Every structure is written in C-alpha cells, then in structure tokens.
Amino acid sequence: MRIDLLRSGTKSLPQQISETIAQRITSGLLQPGSKLPSVRVLASSLKVSQVTVSKAYADLETRGHILCSQGKGCYVAERQRNSPDTSAGWQDGYDDYLPRAQLWRNFNYSEVKYPFHLAAIHSSLLPLEPIGATMAALVQEQPELMASYGNFQGDQELREVMRRHLQSRGISLSSNDLMITSGSQQGIDLVARTFVGPGDTVYLEAPSYTGAIDVFAGRGAEMIFVPMDEHGMRVDKLTAMCDRRPPKLIYTNPTFQNPSGATMSIARRQRLLELARSYRCLIVEDDPFSDLYFHQPPPPSIKSMDAAGHVVYMKSFSKVLAPGCRIACVAAEGNILSRLIAAKSSSDLGSPLLTQRAVLPFIDRRYEAYAAKLRTALRLRKEAATMLLKQYAPAGVSWTLPEGGLNLWLQLPESPGIGKLHALAEQEGISFLPGDVCYAGDTPSRHIRLCYSQLTHEEMERGLKQFLHLLERHLRSICR
Amino acid sequence: MRIDLLRSGTKSLPQQISETIAQRITSGLLQPGSKLPSVRVLASSLKVSQVTVSKAYADLETRGHILCSQGKGCYVAERQRNSPDTSAGWQDGYDDYLPRAQLWRNFNYSEVKYPFHLAAIHSSLLPLEPIGATMAALVQEQPELMASYGNFQGDQELREVMRRHLQSRGISLSSNDLMITSGSQQGIDLVARTFVGPGDTVYLEAPSYTGAIDVFAGRGAEMIFVPMDEHGMRVDKLTAMCDRRPPKLIYTNPTFQNPSGATMSIARRQRLLELARSYRCLIVEDDPFSDLYFHQPPPPSIKSMDAAGHVVYMKSFSKVLAPGCRIACVAAEGNILSRLIAAKSSSDLGSPLLTQRAVLPFIDRRYEAYAAKLRTALRLRKEAATMLLKQYAPAGVSWTLPEGGLNLWLQLPESPGIGKLHALAEQEGISFLPGDVCYAGDTPSRHIRLCYSQLTHEEMERGLKQFLHLLERHLRSICR
Numbered sequence: 001m002r003i004d005l006l007r008s009g010t011k012s013l014p015q016q017i018s019e020t021i022a023q024r025i026t027s028g029l030l031q032p033g034s035k036l037p038s039v040r041v042l043a044s045s046l047k048v049s050q051v052t053v054s055k056a057y058a059d060l061e062t063r064g065h066i067l068c069s070q071g072k073g074c075y076v077a078e079r080q081r082n083s084p085d086t087s088a089g090w091q092d093g094y095d096d097y098l099p100r101a102q103l104w105r106n107f108n109y110s111e112v113k114y115p116f117h118l119a120a121i122h123s124s125l126l127p128l129e130p131i132g133a134t135m136a137a138l139v140q141e142q143p144e145l146m147a148s149y150g151n152f153q154g155d156q157e158l159r160e161v162m163r164r165h166l167q168s169r170g171i172s173l174s175s176n177d178l179m180i181t182s183g184s185q186q187g188i189d190l191v192a193r194t195f196v197g198p199g200d201t202v203y204l205e206a207p208s209y210t211g212a213i214d215v216f217a218g219r220g221a222e223m224i225f226v227p228m229d230e231h232g233m234r235v236d237k238l239t240a241m242c243d244r245r246p247p248k249l250i251y252t253n254p255t256f257q258n259p260s261g262a263t264m265s266i267a268r269r270q271r272l273l274e275l276a277r278s279y280r281c282l283i284v285e286d287d288p289f290s291d292l293y294f295h296q297p298p299p300p301s302i303k304s305m306d307a308a309g310h311v312v313y314m315k316s317f318s319k320v321l322a323p324g325c326r327i328a329c330v331a332a333e334g335n336i337l338s339r340l341i342a343a344k345s346s347s348d349l350g351s352p353l354l355t356q357r358a359v360l361p362f363i364d365r366r367y368e369a370y371a372a373k374l375r376t377a378l379r380l381r382k383e384a385a386t387m388l389l390k391q392y393a394p395a396g397v398s399w400t401l402p403e404g405g406l407n408l409w410l411q412l413p414e415s416p417g418i419g420k421l422h423a424l425a426e427q428e429g430i431s432f433l434p435g436d437v438c439y440a441g442d443t444p445s446r447h448i449r450l451c452y453s454q455l456t457h458e459e460m461e462r463g464l465k466q467f468l469h470l471l472e473r474h475l476r477s478i479c480r
Numbered sequence: 481m482r483i484d485l486l487r488s489g490t491k492s493l494p495q496q497i498s499e500t501i502a503q504r505i506t507s508g509l510l511q512p513g514s515k516l517p518s519v520r521v522l523a524s525s526l527k528v529s530q531v532t533v534s535k536a537y538a539d540l541e542t543r544g545h546i547l548c549s550q551g552k553g554c555y556v557a558e559r560q561r562n563s564p565d566t567s568a569g570w571q572d573g574y575d576d577y578l579p580r581a582q583l584w585r586n587f588n589y590s591e592v593k594y595p596f597h598l599a600a601i602h603s604s605l606l607p608l609e610p611i612g613a614t615m616a617a618l619v620q621e622q623p624e625l626m627a628s629y630g631n632f633q634g635d636q637e638l639r640e641v642m643r644r645h646l647q648s649r650g651i652s653l654s655s656n657d658l659m660i661t662s663g664s665q666q667g668i669d670l671v672a673r674t675f676v677g678p679g680d681t682v683y684l685e686a687p688s689y690t691g692a693i694d695v696f697a698g699r700g701a702e703m704i705f706v707p708m709d710e711h712g713m714r715v716d717k718l719t720a721m722c723d724r725r726p727p728k729l730i731y732t733n734p735t736f737q738n739p740s741g742a743t744m745s746i747a748r749r750q751r752l753l754e755l756a757r758s759y760r761c762l763i764v765e766d767d768p769f770s771d772l773y774f775h776q777p778p779p780p781s782i783k784s785m786d787a788a789g790h791v792v793y794m795k796s797f798s799k800v801l802a803p804g805c806r807i808a809c810v811a812a813e814g815n816i817l818s819r820l821i822a823a824k825s826s827s828d829l830g831s832p833l834l835t836q837r838a839v840l841p842f843i844d845r846r847y848e849a850y851a852a853k854l855r856t857a858l859r860l861r862k863e864a865a866t867m868l869l870k871q872y873a874p875a876g877v878s879w880t881l882p883e884g885g886l887n888l889w890l891q892l893p894e895s896p897g898i899g900k901l902h903a904l905a906e907q908e909g910i911s912f913l914p915g916d917v918c919y920a921g922d923t924p925s926r927h928i929r930l931c932y933s934q935l936t937h938e939e940m941e942r943g944l945k946q947f948l949h950l951l952e953r954h955l956r957s958i959c960r
Contacts, residue, residue, distance in 0.1 A: 002677070027822070028818075028822075029815075029818075029819065029822060031815070088788045088789040088813065088814050090760040090788065090790075091789055091813075091814045091815050091816050092815065093760065094675065094760065094761075094762070094816070095675070096674050096675055096819050097673065097674060097675070097676070097677045098673075098674050098819055098822055098823055101822035101823075101825060101826065103825045103826055103829070104632060104821060104822040104825035104826070105822075107629075107632075107825070107829075108631065108632050108633075108825070118629070120627075120629070121627075122627075123623070123624045123626075123627035123628075126626070126627050128619075128623035128624070128626045128627060129623060131619075131626060132619030132620060132623045132626060133619075135615060135616070135619045135834075136615070136616035136619050136620060139608075139611075139612030139613075139615045139616050140612060140616060143603070143608035143609060143612045144603045144608070145804050146603075146606070146608045146611060146612060146802040146803075146804040146805060147600075147601075147602075147603035147606050147608060147802060147803060147804060148603075148803060148804050149587075149598070149600070149803045149804070150804065151588065152584060152587075152588050153588075181828075182662065182828040182831075182832070183828055183829055185826070185827070185828050185829045186827060186828040189826060189827050189828070193577065193578075193673070193698070194576050194577060194578050195574065195575070195576055195577070196577070197482070197577045211826060211829070214825075214826040215826050218673070218823075218826060280570040280573065280574065281574075282574070308568045308570065309567070309568040309571060310570075322626040322627060323626075323627060323628060323629045324625050324626040324627060324628050324629070324630065324832055324833040324834045325626060325832055325834065326828065326829070326831075326832045333567070333568065333571075334567030334568050334571045335509075335511070335567040335571050335572065336567070336571050336574070338508075338509075339509060339576050339578055341584060342507070342508075342509060342578055342581035342584040342585075343578055343581075343698075345581060345583045345584035345587070345588070345694075346581065346583055346584070346665070346669060346691060346694040346695050346698060347665070347666060347669050347827070348661075348662040348663055348665050348666040348669070348806065348828075349583070349587075349663055349665045349691070349806070351662075351806075352662070352804055352805055352806045352832060352835055353804040354615075354804045354805065354835065355832055355834065355835065
C-alpha cells in the first residue's frame, strides 16, 4: 500500500498512516474483508518502524475501521453500503495513488427518492428548453461541429461570451485568458495536477468542498484547514499559519461557501490577495454560487481585484444551466493559464465542442434575466426549508442562514451518530451529505449538508419534513 | 524548477535534467527568452552537484535549446512558432508538475489548409446525421437528461450497448466492468493518475502515442521504450528488459499501431499477457483502430484472452463516430475498475450524459454496417496516398504499408532537418506530426506521421502531392 508520508508534516507518522487508511476504507477504496498488509511488510514499504505501523493499526482498530487477530492479521471491518468485492487476488496488492474518493463514495447514488446530498438544481428550474433548442438546431445546421475536436482551450466564441460575462462582474480579461473545462471539478483537478505535488502545502476552509479535498489528497498535498466564522475564512489565522508553513496554493469558495454557506467579507478578500502576493502563490477562487444571492449581491470576487495573476478563478455554468453539459470557465493569466491548457490537453483533448456551443447563446443573451428568476425561486425554497427547520428540527439542532447558494449546513448535538442516521435515512429513500467528508481527516463531524434545490418545492417540503421527523426519532434513540 | 530525478534510473542525472528541460522547451512550456535558474540554485533545489547541472546546461546549449553567457546566465533560445510570453514575473518561478506537453504543442493548430498531423476522419465520412438526429430528438423528448450528472461510471444503457459490442469482438464482460470516458485520452490519463507514480516503470512501444507519453511523463514515470518490428512490440526484448526493471504497467497499441501502423502477432499478444501475469502488472491495451482494417480482421484483442483482469482495454468511439462527442469505453475488472471510477469522479464528475445518449442508438444498431463502409473509404484513401508516395516521394524516403488505421509512418533519409521542414510546410498550410514527439527523450527522429483520412479524398491527394514536392525541395536543399 502506498502512502505519501510527510516526515516534516504537522501530523505524526502513525496519525498520517491511520488517517490515510481510514480514508481509503470510508471511501470504499478498501472493501470490507480486505486484508491489510502485515505490520512488517507495511513498515518496510513505507520505510518506517514497525512500532509506527502498529500504533496506526491500533488506532484504526479502536475506531472500528479494522479488526485484528493474533496470527491472522488485520482485516477491514464489515460496514453497510458496500458491494461484494470480486477482484482477482493480485489486484489487491497492485498499488495505487488514490488515497481518498469521498465524492465517488457519497455522490454516486443511483436512485433516491429525496436526494438532499447533491448540490444541484431541479430540472424544472433549469433553462433546458432554450438550450435544447440550440442543440437541436446545431446538430442539424452545423453537424460538422460533432466532427471536430475543437480547441483544447475551449471554443473561441464561447470564451468571448464568457469574457463579456466576467467583464459585467468586474473581471476584465481577454478571451485568451479563459479556458473551458468539464465543470469546475475538472478545473480544480487541472490546477492540482499542474501545480500541487507531494508535500506541497494547500490551505482550505474548514469545512471545504469534498471534491477539492479528494483532488488535493490525490496529489499528496499537505492540506491545512483554516477556521471560518460568519465572514468566511479567518484570514488572520491563515496569515499566522503561513508563517509556519508557506502556502503553495490556497483554495477558497468565498461566496455562499460550500458547505457552510458563509460569505467572505471584502476586507478579508483583499487581505487574502495580499497574502498570495507576498508568498508568490496561487489562490483558487471557486465561484459557482455568486449569482444565486437572495437579497444583496455578494462582494466583488477576489479575481476582480487581482492585478498580478495570483487568482485562478472558476465559474461553473454547469449547476445553474445544465449539469448534463458540464460547462465551466477557468480564468487565469500568463503561463499559469498556458500550463493549465497544456494539462487539459493531456487530460482529455478538450471538452466536447457541441455542448460548449449549445449553452453559448443562452449565456450570451438570456442568462441575466434567467438568473434573476432563479434567485427568486431559490429564495422561496430556502425560506420554506428554514421554516420547516424552525417548526420540526429537534432541540439542539442549529443551522446557518445562507444569503445565497443551494445548501443548508446543520449542526447536530454532540455525538449524533451520523453513520447510523445516514443508514436510516437511506432506508427511507433520503440522502444527505455527512459533514466529515468536508474535512481531510476522518474526525467525526457533527454537521450535515442538505441541498434544498434538487427537488420540486413540494417534494423538498415533504422530504425535509420526513427527514426531520427521522432525525428526531434518531436523536431520541441515541439519548437513551 | 521541479524535475523528477530517478537516482537509480537507467539514464545519468545530467541526461535526465537536460532531457526534461528540453521537453519543456520543445513543448512550449518554457518560452523563448525565459531565464533558466542559475546552476547553483537548480543544483541546490534538485539536491545534485553543480557539476551535474553544468553538464546538463552544456548539453542543452550544444543542442541549441538554450544560450548561456558569462555573468548573465542561461536563456531559452528563440525558435519559431511561439507566442510572446506575457506572464507576470512571479509566475515563471511558480513550480509545476508538467514536464512535457507535446500534444498541446503539436495538435493545437487553429487553421491549417492540409491538416495531416491529426489522426482523425473527415466529417463527410462520419455518421453525423443519424447521431445529430438522435441528439435533436433527445433534447426535445427527454430534456431532463441535460439536468442530470448521470452516473460517474457512465450511462448504464450505453454500457450495456458497449458490452454487447465487446461481446461480438470476443470480450465477455458485464456492463459493470465498463466505464465511459471522454475519449481514450482520458482513459489513459485515469490509469496513469491512479496506478503510476514517480519512478514506476512503464514500458511502451518505440515509437508510441504522444498523448500517452505526455501523461506518463506527467506522473514522473520511468518510461522505457521497447523496440518494434513489423509484428509489433518485440516481446522477447521486453521480457529481457523486465528482468532488469520489473514493469508497473505496459502500454500498448497492438493493432495498426499509432504511429507505426504495425500489428502485434497473436503469439506476441499471448506472451505479453503471460508476462503481465507473471509480474502481476497491468497492460493498457489502447485500441482505437481494430475495426478499421483494410483486408483481414486483425488478431483478437489481448483483452479477449485475459482471464485474471490484467488488461485495461480502451475502445474509443470518438474518432470513428463523432470526436465532438468524445465517447470512449474502458473495460477492466474488480478493484482495478472501481479505482478508475473513483479517479474519474474526482476528475470531472462523469462525462456529459447527453453526448453518451446521442451515440447510443447508432452504436447499438448501425455501427457494423457503417464500419464496413468506412473501411472501404479508408482503404481507398490509403491506396491513393501510397500511390502518390510511390510516384512523388523523394529518393531515400520509405514508409510502412499499414493494414488498417489512419496513418502513414514515413522514414526520411539521415538528418532530414525535420524542424526546418515543419516550418516550411506550415508556411504552405500543411501540418504533419514530427516523429520525435513519439519518443520520450528529445533524440531527433527521422520519421514523420501523416494521416490520410482527415481531409476529403481530393484535398488529401492535392495536399500530399504538394507536401511531397516540398519534401523533395527540402531534402535537396539540405544535401547541398
């Protein structure tokens, strides 16, 4: 088993080994019943002492992840929600560079009646008809688009439309400074594979987006989580943390943060940018939600203040237009962008040209009016959801009141038994995102994330009510 | 500058440093006029002696990649085909993990009159009308497809169609053993990011596919190239090479190989599989061309003989159906596949559902008849191209006679000045693929690859004739 150990890291070696193995187990990458390498073998392959590995295994056993028995060795414990492992014998020993895959584990539901886990917008709210009409016209009038690889960087016409869009939000760039990706997830992945490697220090908000954590973990980065309050990342604390470990990259989702909903103040945005300048590092500003405000528009993006190319800005149009088209835009300058384009080329030779052209006229001419309507619809949903929370949430449960975005972030009472809750909810056809996947370690979190926009208004109300009743019964049962 | 040095590698340290920097320069990742780090600084950051770096720089200077002057340091030499560098000062020093990007460099032409560089099929030969009709019907009848992320692994219905397709080619798997990717390029990339890391030994054919070399280089692999003959990879030589350096992975394109056109014999396929079994390693069998044979169907795929999950099989439908839809299929079993799906999730949350469904009915019902017609059209083109070669190719130029696929592999006389030829051709609106990008080092190659199917028949004939005249003038000029 391969584990990237940071010998000068902030965590002890047994802790790093135990956390990485726990992540592989909770991600489902290590299946129940799989045998772990012996202490001797793992110690030798990681070049650490057997005491170190023994400590890690003991910790894993204490936390119920593995079962060890004298003479037989250690095995991954049985859990719920796992499919039987049918791998050929040799495959288990074939090393990988995939320490964690919580996105895969937690978002790959086939059918759930009440999917609250995925931050998405219900199809009835999306502009599928005009985008579909454009697509139908394209394939009939310009079938040759289907025959073309297009430009690795993304279609020039779409980039010009994106440029104007960003310009209207205070970000002045040329269309050459933009790249089209298959969703922001790919944008984050491209930045990580290009600029982050083993031991590089990446700062993120605590909590942060699961998909970003998966990606940085896959690069062997040392992820450090920065505390937040209602004004977003505590940049003052980050500044002190950077004194000890200078940043290679800072990942932030400053507006209606995923999952917490908090929005970074303008003063902190400025200070964060100054920090990046002084450390000559990159900020990844992931911004899927800034158009989805309920009352006041959020502060200007960090990118709009960036004069020296320190911010890689990611604007997803996937969630708000058509997730099935997977279109996002990455804005960066100079050889930061050109290296990202080179990485995009070897990842997939460019995103499909057809889907790029299908969303183009809508973004160009109808997006602003649509966004205004969408904001109202989302606000009504959010209000209905918080109303239900006030009415039915069990005592001890609190939540943020987001000013925009798609998610509620609930804090449950101490030791809420989220694993059990998750399984119970699944039995009733309800899904949610357990908060612990929004952190890098596998420290249990008291939080869960619920998305209020993935269902129709009525279904959301019905499902949320049912979930809150279930939550009440669950919390009562574990109090006894 | 970051360079993955293999201290127990087969190449000397100065050679590794010099080759990596040369790759960055020829890929355009290091722009003309950029200053290289000083010998002292690079030696210290790579933890090697200054003598080692000086040797590497001297070698780079000898080969014309850089210019050094006492007191001023070393700069990347001026070359053709480069855009001005507008990077902010700090960005040049921001380290990356991107040692090479020949795909980006060589395939990103915006407009060329005679594009012979890209292995693709002209739109007039592709089934764009039926695929477009399906797409138009889908967006009107099932607009909700645009609203869905779909399954990370790929659409279940499309996987079932792919399963039947593979079954008809002797590959018996369940649809759960298949994953849909955005082209085979993404499939190769997913395998590399999941299973290959710094220092892992990857064997490839010499020459091999540029895009695969880029990907493995990006993972810091030690790539070792195995000689070929007209029956494909010399598996006997590979066997001997593996004795010295056991393989982590073997990448092969056994059928109408890209770029050489050679096809691996069935005996070698069997021996290669035995080798993978004995080393408990993976074979990546990249198979975009096996349906594009001119006379006899090629030998069965290696995957069809694989009983223990050693082969990750990649079947691209992108080239032969609609590159703008970017659909390929990856077949693998057990936890090899599940880890690849996990990697796919963090790369891009899955390929667009819409384009998956758009190609589905065509693959299901009309693919075989279409492939038969396509074979005839391609054979006629190949025959026309080889006819022109016989008639107009200058003395000393030879070529393979491929039995299928899209490419011709030309061998030019000694020291053919391919860089100069490339620039001259570009002035006349003609592109080709220089053979040296099909190897990992930057050893000059005498080969070039020409694709005969990317143009109409008439354009191909006109362009090829013009190119051969140009080649003749060029070779005559350098002989003087």
